[in-house]
Amino acid sequence: MSQIKNSVVRAVFVGALATMALAAPGYPALAHDAVHSAPPAHGAGFSAGEPGDPKKPARTVLVTMKEGDGKMLFIPDRLEIKRGEQVRFVLINTGLLEHEFILASTEDNLKHAENMKEHSHMTHDDPNGKRVAPSKKSEIVWRFTKAGTFEYDCLIPGHREAGMTGTVIVK
């Protein structure tokens, strides 16, 4: 019963996202391919809380993405957040390569990374994840509704391994 209900909720949500993408001019059209949108890759994608409301107050956190000296990194790579707090992440790619910022539990991000190895053309434009081109910016508004330790990673193959991971501690 609850499974049926969940899949209905999910279908409605995916439909709403599609409508949003169509309604927003200049928004990159659905970056996902069908493979990537299918569960389980994103079925549990919101392990770190829920999409925020851009109209509500938020703490702004700048996150720089870059590479150099044989490493790839986020600055900062550690954040502490109060449970219930809304954060507007401003993602700035100062590197020479594309990077991603994907916010989830470690478990979900590792699963997602495996999935990306098989589908290397996969890019992200999700409530909890964006791909940012070199010298470009993007934003995510996120509400941290759950206590725990979460991660933001670049899941382009090889990048997390090269150091592109950050920790969020929600108390």
Ligand SMILES: [Cu+2]
């Ligand atoms: Cu990267």
